[in-house]
Amino acid sequence: xxxxxxxxxxxxxxxxxxxxxxxxxxxxxxxxxxxxxxxxxxxxxxxxxxxxxxxxxxxxxxxxxxxxxxxxxxxxxxxxxxxxxxxxxxxxxxxxxxx
Amino acid sequence: xxxxxxxxxxxxxxxxxxxxxxxxxxxxxxxxxxxxxxxxxxxxxxxxxxxxxxxxxxxxxxxxxxxxxxxxxxxxxxxxxxxxxxxxxxxxxxxxxxxxxxxxxxxxxxxxxxxxxxxxxxxxxxxxxxxxxxxxxxxxxxxxxxxxxxxxxxxxxxxxxxxxxxxxxxxxxxxxxxxxxxxxxxxxxxxxxxxxxxxxxxxxxxxxxxxxxxxxxxxxxxxxxxxxxxxxxxxxxxxxxxxxxxxxxxxxxxxxxxxxxxxxxxxxxxxxxxxxxxxxxxxxxxxxxxxxxxxxxxxxxxxxxxxxxxxxxxxxxxxxxxxxxxxxxxxxxxxxxxxxxxxxxxxxxxxxxxxxxxxxxxxxxxxxxxxxxxxxxxxxxxxxxxxxxxxxxxxxxxxxxxxxxxxxxxxxxxxxxx
Numbered sequence: 001x002x003x004x005x006x007x008x009x010x011x012x013x014x015x016x017x018x019x020x021x022x023x024x025x026x027x028x029x030x031x032x033x034x035x036x037x038x039x040x041x042x043x044x045x046x047x048x049x050x051x052x053x054x055x056x057x058x059x060x061x062x063x064x065x066x067x068x069x070x071x072x073x074x075x076x077x078x079x080x081x082x083x084x085x086x087x088x089x090x091x092x093x094x095x096x097x098x099x
Numbered sequence: 100x101x102x103x104x105x106x107x108x109x110x111x112x113x114x115x116x117x118x119x120x121x122x123x124x125x126x127x128x129x130x131x132x133x134x135x136x137x138x139x140x141x142x143x144x145x146x147x148x149x150x151x152x153x154x155x156x157x158x159x160x161x162x163x164x165x166x167x168x169x170x171x172x173x174x175x176x177x178x179x180x181x182x183x184x185x186x187x188x189x190x191x192x193x194x195x196x197x198x199x200x201x202x203x204x205x206x207x208x209x210x211x212x213x214x215x216x217x218x219x220x221x222x223x224x225x226x227x228x229x230x231x232x233x234x235x236x237x238x239x240x241x242x243x244x245x246x247x248x249x250x251x252x253x254x255x256x257x258x259x260x261x262x263x264x265x266x267x268x269x270x271x272x273x274x275x276x277x278x279x280x281x282x283x284x285x286x287x288x289x290x291x292x293x294x295x296x297x298x299x300x301x302x303x304x305x306x307x308x309x310x311x312x313x314x315x316x317x318x319x320x321x322x323x324x325x326x327x328x329x330x331x332x333x334x335x336x337x338x339x340x341x342x343x344x345x346x347x348x349x350x351x352x353x354x355x356x357x358x359x360x361x362x363x364x365x366x367x368x369x370x371x372x373x374x375x376x377x378x379x380x381x382x383x384x385x386x387x388x389x390x391x392x393x394x395x396x397x398x399x400x401x402x403x404x405x406x407x408x409x410x411x412x413x414x415x416x417x418x419x420x421x422x423x424x425x426x427x428x429x430x431x432x433x434x435x436x437x438x439x440x441x442x443x444x445x446x447x448x449x450x451x452x453x454x455x456x457x458x459x460x461x462x463x464x465x466x467x468x469x470x471x472x473x474x475x476x477x478x479x480x481x482x483x484x485x486x487x488x489x490x491x492x493x494x495x496x497x498x499x500x501x502x503x504x505x506x507x508x509x510x511x512x513x514x515x516x517x
Contacts, residue, residue, distance in 0.1 A: 009464045011464065011470040013471065016470075031437075033476050034455065035473055036473055036476070057336065061460045067461075069460050069463060069464050069467070070337055070464075070498065073468060073469055
């Protein structure tokens, strides 16, 4: 479920872009900074809370971007792989299963 | 001619040479101090906090809280205090008129003349300095954690701290700093206050301020420099690690985005209070003592959360400007405009709907992903160095983690006295 509240920014380097292209998902990216591409995976309140609980080093930037930051890179890699697998950005329920 | 600092007072280093220091501290009670106090001992004894000569007595604290001035009338905005619990005062037998030795890392650091022991209303202090008594404000929280009493008195360094790698070259005292400026022939120097790894928004803030500072000066030789003065102190999880901050700031010079002729990186030990406008005044005093002529102030300078308005610091500076010996340089934000295809100032570009604003969190999330950003927003040399610092100093992360807090190499240590 995505209610569009709290983005997780998954930045797209060449390697990630190649995977997206191969899966026919390159249009999923948005251009954010000087041509740098990003995928926004959105969390709702419950997902946000669960993520912050599961990864205490992560932070919710309540003041400016309203985004979830400082998730470990391997977590973002896992989320990205799920996006590729499901061909959808609505993957957090699946990701959080068993966390 | 004496080097004059804040309040037009001469900068005086309060440091004893080893032979004399050994004799002075013989037989005195030794009291260990935490890192905040050790940072401030350095600030006081090398003249960073001139004309403050020690931890403040009640008259100074009261005057700072009520009038934003020391008791002698010089503008000063943040109390520099030494706190102790009643139990510790009793345990160490601290008494008026009896000097004690402050220790750090188990070794003597400073002689502390006990001239005043007093209580102070912490809520009143917080309200005055931070404009709030909210314990969620990190400055208020720090104030409420202070012990029951404050001890006032002069500080004299008896044992010079050893500045550890890689920070050594960046610890430049107020008196040394003036020599560096003279060697470079700089007539005006503008301070860039930072606790960040620089993205190009920061770089252009500095470049814009350099240009503003140059103003009417002749351009046939370099006369204006930017001094990056990084605040090194207490770290919070998620901050950039100190090593990455100091080394990447200098990398902008080394990689040619600036040069020796206009850029220098240094550090000051200080635990940020996030006091917004009051911290801006403190920064003016600090950088005056470092010999600077100008100081950059952006929006919400040294603020936190939503406690301060964007221009509160500018307004407070304006109120005491005729008593400060440093000129504020107000900086507008820089951003990336895809229409212009360049980094530009929000005061210049009118493609407002297309602006891509720099946000610290946004850049951090890019770095976090290990994705190399375009050079227009993050210099490749800076990015590579951030990643190198993560491996070399940050236990794999360029950001402060529990592991970093536990195992990092201290910025400075106080060695045994020779």
